[in-house]
Amino acid sequence: MPTVTIQPSGKTIDAETGSRLLDALLAAGEKIVSKCGGESKCGECHVFVQEGRKSLSKMQRVENETLDTVVGVGSKSRLACQSLLGTENVTVELLGFGS
Numbered sequence: 001m002p003t004v005t006i007q008p009s010g011k012t013i014d015a016e017t018g019s020r021l022l023d024a025l026l027a028a029g030e031k032i033v034s035k036c037g038g039e040s041k042c043g044e045c046h047v048f049v050q051e052g053r054k055s056l057s058k059m060q061r062v063e064n065e066t067l068d069t070v071v072g073v074g075s076k077s078r079l080a081c082q083s084l085l086g087t088e089n090v091t092v093e094l095l096g097f098g099s
């Protein structure tokens, strides 16, 4: 069972292997707006994965294409709605959601 650590809030939450990173963030009380309902269309769930990146599911083409439309994307970028948790802990950095 991986633990997700969320920055900058410092919250941690235990999640199920195979569950969506987005669901873990929402369960932790983070205010992520999921305009597309997790369909990899809005880019609102963009996060930086600081640790444990390799444990997440591989990026699919649809996620890659959506990230191409998001401003400020870097090498650690993922869409939380498209990232399934593996067995290792991950640390993610949110980008000013709810501000």
Ligand code: FES
Residues within 6 Å of the ligand: 033, 034, 035, 036, 037, 038, 039, 040, 041, 042, 043, 044, 045, 046, 066, 079, 080, 081, 082
């Ligand atoms: S929630 Fe819309 S792209 Fe992830």
